[in-house]
Amino acid sequence: MTEEKMRFEAEVSRLLDIVVHSLYSNKDIFLRELISNASDACDKLRYEAISNPDMIAGDSEFKIRLMTDNVRNVLTIIDNGIGMNKADLVENLGTIANSGTAKFVEAMTQAKDAKKSVDLIGQFGVGFYSAFMVANKVEVITKKAGDSQAWKWTSDGKGEYTVAETEMDGRGTQITLHLNDDSKDFTEEHRLRHIVKTYSDHIGIPVVLMKGDGDDETLNEASALWTRPKSEITPEQYTEFYKHSSHAFDEPWKTIHYQAEGAIEYTGLLYIPTMRPFDLYDPARKGHLKLYVRKVFITEGADELLPPWLRFVSGVVDSQDLPLNVSREMLQDHPLLTKIKNGLTKKLLSELESSAKKDIEGYNTFWEAFGSVVKEGLYEDYTNRDRILKLARFKSSTVDGWTSLEDYVSRMKEGQKAIYYISGEDVDALRRSPQLEGFDAKGVEVLLLTDPVDEFWMPSVGQFDEKDFKSVTRGGADLNDVKADDSDADKKDDADDKPVSDAELDTLIAAIKIALGTNVKDVRESDRLTSSACCLIADESDMDLRMERLMKQHNRVDDVSTRILEINPKHSLIKKLSDMAKADAKAAILGDAALLLLDQARILEGEALPDPVAFARRLDLVMEKGLGA
Numbered sequence: 001m002t003e004e005k006m007r008f009e010a011e012v013s014r015l016l017d018i019v020v021h022s023l024y025s026n027k028d029i030f031l032r033e034l035i036s037n038a039s040d041a042c043d044k045l046r047y048e049a050i051s052n053p054d055m056i057a058g059d060s061e062f063k064i065r066l067m068t069d070n071v072r073n074v075l076t077i078i079d080n081g082i083g084m085n086k087a088d089l090v091e092n093l094g095t096i097a098n099s100g101t102a103k104f105v106e107a108m109t110q111a112k113d114a115k116k117s118v119d120l121i122g123q124f125g126v127g128f129y130s131a132f133m134v135a136n137k138v139e140v141i142t143k144k145a146g147d148s149q150a151w152k153w154t155s156d157g158k159g160e161y162t163v164a165e166t167e168m169d170g171r172g173t174q175i176t177l178h179l180n181d182d183s184k185d186f187t188e189e190h191r192l193r194h195i196v197k198t199y200s201d202h203i204g205i206p207v208v209l210m211k212g213d214g215d216d217e218t219l220n221e222a223s224a225l226w227t228r229p230k231s232e233i234t235p236e237q238y239t240e241f242y243k244h245s246s247h248a249f250d251e252p253w254k255t256i257h258y259q260a261e262g263a264i265e266y267t268g269l270l271y272i273p274t275m276r277p278f279d280l281y282d283p284a285r286k287g288h289l290k291l292y293v294r295k296v297f298i299t300e301g302a303d304e305l306l307p308p309w310l311r312f313v314s315g316v317v318d319s320q321d322l323p324l325n326v327s328r329e330m331l332q333d334h335p336l337l338t339k340i341k342n343g344l345t346k347k348l349l350s351e352l353e354s355s356a357k358k359d360i361e362g363y364n365t366f367w368e369a370f371g372s373v374v375k376e377g378l379y380e381d382y383t384n385r386d387r388i389l390k391l392a393r394f395k396s397s398t399v400d401g402w403t404s405l406e407d408y409v410s411r412m413k414e415g416q417k418a419i420y421y422i423s424g425e426d427v428d429a430l431r432r433s434p435q436l437e438g439f440d441a442k443g444v445e446v447l448l449l450t451d452p453v454d455e456f457w458m459p460s461v462g463q464f465d466e467k468d469f470k471s472v473t474r475g476g477a478d479l480n481d482v483k484a485d486d487s488d489a490d491k492k493d494d495a496d497d498k499p500v501s502d503a504e505l506d507t508l509i510a511a512i513k514i515a516l517g518t519n520v521k522d523v524r525e526s527d528r529l530t531s532s533a534c535c536l537i538a539d540e541s542d543m544d545l546r547m548e549r550l551m552k553q554h555n556r557v558d559d560v561s562t563r564i565l566e567i568n569p570k571h572s573l574i575k576k577l578s579d580m581a582k583a584d585a586k587a588a589i590l591g592d593a594a595l596l597l598l599d600q601a602r603i604l605e606g607e608a609l610p611d612p613v614a615f616a617r618r619l620d621l622v623m624e625k626g627l628g629a
């Protein structure tokens, strides 16, 4: 028998080193991982056998068996699942295939201290390789369903493994663990019974403890968890199933277990996580919900099952009505599946709606994690747009935490016609935007949008409750129509606050326009500024200022439009400039001041200056004059 020696991929060696040397206190999880792999292998074969029943002929009862030998200190886990051929072995047990595990190695490399590493192992679970927590040698004997050749994989977890041809009755995988000195008690029956009950009770396949006397004992419930009555399932079992089926390590925020009856029948066991799955922002936008047909696993993460904006939902849907021989390809456009998808979406929407009312804090935390993904539904899921819009939460200029649009509307001022918003990269910077000053002064609330997805849905949604969304960086501010509260800052102007007269302002504006030329689209008096001298806005017909910039960053527009410069006639600098313009509209300093005002507005906007050298020169000049005066 020829034996081939191979080296683990560098990442695996690193992982094994961590696993073997960690003093992780909960070693029990190795069994959970191996049983979970065995159960996945049975699920895979069950699916293959739908179109090719010969694959399981003569051995159609799936089973996971545990065999112990407390003389040789050996524990063996045997399944009659799909098995592996040589290429599978090298691919699966020589590299890190699972992206969660890859992330784990990355996190471990960063976590230098031992305590952190231990916590991380507990959270992630490291799949097959966790066997090396308890074993100093692992042998895998496996035969792929339909093949005649079996293979043996052996390793002591120290950088190398061997693969050789071997003999095996039937198909499947046997994993033999030669237990290390600290782990000998994993041959004890009561220990195994306890571990299987704790971690693997929900597995739909029997986990059987083989006893010498032939009186074998099934250790788990062995019925798929979702098929059991809710009253018989403990919260711990629900959580364990979530972790198993979603490869997750957080606690689910919501567990929704229900039976849809009527025109279509299916069972849903849906989980909404508390933490974002690793791949939430992957371009593939793949989901995690598994589809079963009468307890047979069909596929995972199909778009046909849940819309991408709900891709963070995991769990299981088991249909009574779909044909068992439905292939993954046939799922597309299957009318029954479309109905299930609509049913699931409605169910999740109503769960979210009720949580948003009853558990405000929990809902806000959910929104913090998943809001940016849910908002994708605003432009992709026209049917549910209004419900999603009501579920959406926003940061705003006048309230702390999150607010809904309904609450925003209830706080709108007399005369306020639109729902105002401003978009940018972070809430704090947005709060300081000059464009907000006039709104703040009148107590008018402005939504602060910071998710890139906002640039997509905002233009396509346009309205809520018949009120237009309007950017405060665009067009006229319409603040004159809004009635100020008594308490608001917009009281009668005192002497100092008196604006420049209209005629004087016109002269100044004309002088600035000449100085700025085509650098601006227009120069206007502002009613949105109170303390800043100037700001930039976009024309009514142009895109929102910040959205346009974001789109430019993402190469979605070639160039940004020319802006409008607004000046604040109550500002002392503008008053001084106006006096100057009145005396000599052609004074050279006016031209420099106009260009400085424009650059200042650009800086406030977070935009790059087209000519920083000229800016510095002008600033020097003006400062020198100021200091000399």
Ligand SMILES: Nc1ncnc2c1ncn2[C@@H]1O[C@H](COP(=O)(O)OP(=O)(O)OP(=O)(O)O)[C@@H](O)[C@H]1O
Residues within 6 Å of the ligand: 033, 037, 038, 041, 079, 081, 082, 083, 084, 092, 093, 097, 098, 100, 101, 125, 126, 127, 128, 129, 172, 173, 247
């Ligand atoms: N008992 C088994 N039968 C068939 N294939 C197996 C078995 N155990 C492991 N494998 C194969 O080896 C791969 C790697 O297993 P491993 O446990 O490391 O990762 P995983 O199962 O993909 O992820 P995780 O364990 O984190 O859920 C599996 O994806 C599977 O293809």
